Amino acid sequence: MAAFALDAAIVVLCTVLAAWGRSEWRVFTTPTDADIRFGLAAMPIVALWLTSLAVSGAYAPDVFGAGSGEYKSVLRATTYAAGFVGIGCYLARYPLPRGFFFLLFTVGTTALLVTRYAARQVLHRLREHGHLQQRVVIAGAASQVDEIAKVLQRERWLGYTVLGAVLPPSEAQSSTPGGLPVLGATPRTAEIVNTFAPHAVLFAGGAVSSAREMRRAAWELEESGVQVLLAPSLTDVASDRVRPRPAAGLPLIELEGPASHYVSHVLKRAFDLVAGGLLLVLFAPVFAVVALAVRLDDGGPVFFAQERVGKGGRAFRMLKFRSMVCDAEAAVDHVAEHNRHGSDHVLFKAERDPRVTRIGRTLRRLSLDELPQLVNVLRGDMSLVGPRPPLQSEVDKYETDVHRRLVVRPGMTGLWQVSGRSNLSWEDSVRLDLYYVDNWSLTQDLLILARTAIAVVSARGAY
Structure with a gap:
């Protein structure tokens, strides 16, 4: 009921805004367009849209809180409503202004999805605090x-x-x-x-x-x-991979493989090249400022190249802005006792690593030290989104299942970064990386990139 009331308020508000925007901005108008009254069409459109949402399952209890079904229902209902309005106006020869139609369904769809996302976040917070259980x-x-x-x-x-x-x-x-x-x-x-x-x-x-x-x-x-x-x-299986397949009363469940076929990999690689290239150009001034700051801090080299293990176990040189002292590798044994996971653990992370330089702490907190990895993305060593790129010493300690992390290219960011970064335990890091390998999609990559911006600003788990 609350979701219906919220959607109704959003649809009515967007209808009013679309009418106002078409009149003020004259979107898609020509001198011969009829300046009709919107009230005659507004109420039927609102009723049709809300009915379409209900029929499409947007208010089914099982879609709230998890999975992409809620968003798919909203998009499906909006598509149906827009189609019925367009066809109905055409058959009835009703001169609905194109600008009103465009603004209504463009702004309305965005507003509905954003509102549903915000409501979902509120629901999650309430549940995490013991409510609505x-x-x-x-x-x-x-x-x-x-x-x-x-x-x-x-x-x-x-x-x-x-x-x-x-x-x-x-x-x-x-x-x-x-x-x-x-x-x-x-x-x-x-x-x-x-x-x-x-x-x-x-x-x-x-x-x-x-x-x-x-x-x-x-x-x-x-x-x-x-x-x-x-x-x-x-x-740890994404809902998009699960399909019911009833057969003669037998409720079979089909588990689709991850997006690992050739076309999906080509699209992912094309996205890496285009987006990586644009980001490299966009951050060029930042590159210059950071390079100068690193050089002036202690006079050492600007970049640091470290051998990491990539897709299929192939080694590559991962680039970073240097955030540690020049002889940091030689002091790793001395710092191992500060490892937050334990001195003999697979993953090495020291929360207060004395090797980190003054400028390096700032670079790490804002993740600016990782910007040169855009070059690795363009080379094909890495992807924008993927599992954390491991060291060979870490791979040597992998259990059998963990080697599946190497099935895809490692990423500049991933579920591990948007879920806590260095605050994660080794087990959680593995679980998130394996989840990504088994369930990755271009849509999920875009969501992770959006969440990465929030994680970088908050600097949670960065050290």
């Missing part, structure tokens, strides 16, 4: 329950509070290995629901032994009104 019981094998509970507890913005676990009779215990209380056995799921009154029951792997048992469990829960959710044995 849905109580959930997870049924399944203990290992499966703990894995799903860990995700729900980590991503509190999803709004799920895990009450406890329901395990198969063969796993009778008071709590799961992850510390989740066991509420009972799976044959008593309906009774447990009546006792604890959760909003949803999430069935994970091992909850039932056959499709018949799953069907009976769903029948038993029908009268309680609780949501029944099924969790396949998948985590």
